[in-house]
Amino acid sequence: MYGEKAVELIRQLHRSPDGSMPPFNEDGIRQVLEEMRVLFEQNQADVNKTVEGAPGLFPGVQLRHAALERNKRCLLAYMCNRMERLRAMRWEFGSVLPPDIRYNLSEQEIQWFSRYNKSLATYMRSIGGPNGGGLDLTQDLKPPKSLYIEVRCLMDHGEFETEDGTILLLKKDSQHFLQRSQCEHLIRQGVLEHIL
Amino acid sequence: MFAPCVKYPTRLREDYFSIEDILTTQEKVPCKFQSAVIGIGFLDPGAEGDDLAAGTAMELPYWLARALCSRKRRIVTVEMPKPYREGYRQILSADANVVDLHKLGPYYYAFGMYLQSFGLPDAGEIANTLLQTFSTRFRRIMDSAQNCLNEDTTAVTGKLDELERVLFRVGQEGLTAFQCWQSGQSAKIVPSTMVTNYRKRKRQDGD
Numbered sequence: 574m575y576g577e578k579a580v581e582l583i584r585q586l587h588r589s590p591d592g593s594m595p596p597f598n599e600d601g602i603r604q605v606l607e608e609m610r611v612l613f614e615q616n617q618a619d620v621n622k623t624v625e626g627a628p629g630l631f632p633g634v635q636l637r638h639a640a641l642e643r644n645k646r647c648l649l650a651y652m653c654n655r656m657e658r659l660r661a662m663r664w665e666f667g668s669v670l671p672p673d674i675r676y677n678l679s680e681q682e683i684q685w686f687s688r689y690n691k692s693l694a695t696y697m698r699s700i701g702g703p704n705g706g707g708l709d710l711t712q713d714l715k716p717p718k719s720l721y722i723e724v725r726c727l728m729d730h731g732e733f734e735t736e737d738g739t740i741l742l743l744k745k746d747s748q749h750f751l752q753r754s755q756c757e758h759l760i761r762q763g764v765l766e767h768i769l
Numbered sequence: 770m771f772a773p774c775v776k777y778p779t780r781l782r783e784d785y786f787s788i789e790d791i792l793t794t795q796e797k798v799p800c801k802f803q804s805a806v807i808g809i810g811f812l813d814p815g816a817e818g819d820d821l822a823a824g825t826a827m828e829l830p831y832w833l834a835r836a837l838c839s840r841k842r843r844i845v846t847v848e849m850p851k852p853y854r855e856g857y858r859q860i861l862s863a864d865a866n867v868v869d870l871h872k873l874g875p876y877y878y879a880f881g882m883y884l885q886s887f888g889l890p891d892a893g894e895i896a897n898t899l900l901q902t903f904s905t906r907f908r909r910i911m912d913s914a915q916n917c918l919n920e921d922t923t924a925v926t927g928k929l930d931e932l933e934r935v936l937f938r939v940g941q942e943g944l945t946a947f948q949c950w951q952s953g954q955s956a957k958i959v960p961s962t963m964v965t966n967y968r969k970r971k972r973q974d975g976d
Contacts, residue, residue: 592962636833650785662963769954
């Protein structure tokens with residue numbers, strides 16, 4: 574049946590759980606495009622024949638046209654949904670993606686991601702006017718209750734330099750008392766645990 | 770709004786880019802060809818030659834049936850898929866709670882609404898059944914979503930259609946958020962769910 578390969582792409586996305594990125598299926602996309610090319614050529618040939626007066630070809634044209642539209646929709650939805658997932662990842666993982674997620678992206682998606690990063694950074698710097706110093710929108714997703722918080726390391730993370738220049742060693746199971754703004758990202762990444 | 774939220778399929782409704790909608794419109798509808806279609810005989814494995822003869826009956830995905838059956842052109846005529854016919858409607862009106870809707874069609878409600886567009890004679894009755902079914906089942910879904918905490922919910926969600934599953938999940942998340950707030954944990958900064966899910970998988974791969 575027409576459109577089967579295109580829906581397979583969509584199913585692949587549907588199956589992959591939140592927080593993962595299935596490999597960019599370049600082969601699948603090429604197959605769909607090939608199917609579309611064949612459909613288009615057949616349609617064009619049939620339309621030409623109809624213009625010359627051959628009867629009864631119209632239902633076939635109609636059917637293939639529907640299949641073309643469907644394939645187009647599936648392909649666009651595939652790209653769009655991947656892009657949205659990638660955008661969500663910028664907010665969840667931060668500006669650097671884990672290598673195996675990056676490995677599953679296409680060339681264009683990597684470009685898009687770095688451009689999105691850049692736009693977001695530029696925007697966040699521009700908040701509050703030229704002298705405002707900017708605002709990190711990815712911080713304080715929950716309203717902050719205190720300036721300093723207590724955290725525990727869940728894994729060895731190496732050295733960490735705070736804003737005032739002190740160097741801390743983030744060793745597994747060690748506990749620290751840090752400025753909330755500085756360690757929020759590490760908590761979101763699962764390196765530190767917030768202790769109430 | 771802060772981070773773009775991808776937790777729920779935000780596009781359950783009709784939308785060009787919606788994955789759910791594409792999968793809904795992929796469901797099959799029994800059709801009968803009214804006119805011969807030249808050159809696509811391969812669609813029907815039982816057909817002889819390259820053409821589909823008029824009168825051939827086969828199941829087509831909704832998107833194709835929709836394109837071939839409208840007021841302007843009637844290349845195919847459409848019949849109601851089985852799970853929406855009289856027999857199943859009676860089962861649903863007898864007791865909707867025990868029916869495995871996911872088995873009848875993972876997108877039972879959404880697809881049922883799509884079927885309205887063909888203007889079949891029992892369309893109105895189907896719409897009524899869908900509404901009745903939903904309101905009967907919703908009470909139970911809400912109840913179980915608000916009362917299973919830290920339990921295995923697969924037995925409950927197994928029989929729900931995709932729309933109901935989303936509702937169930939939203940209910941569950943509301944419940945956990947409430948529990949969190951009650952125990953004073955809501956100010957705690959937690960790792961992002963995406964990162965946690967990602968790590969879990971990494972751990973599995975590493976083993």
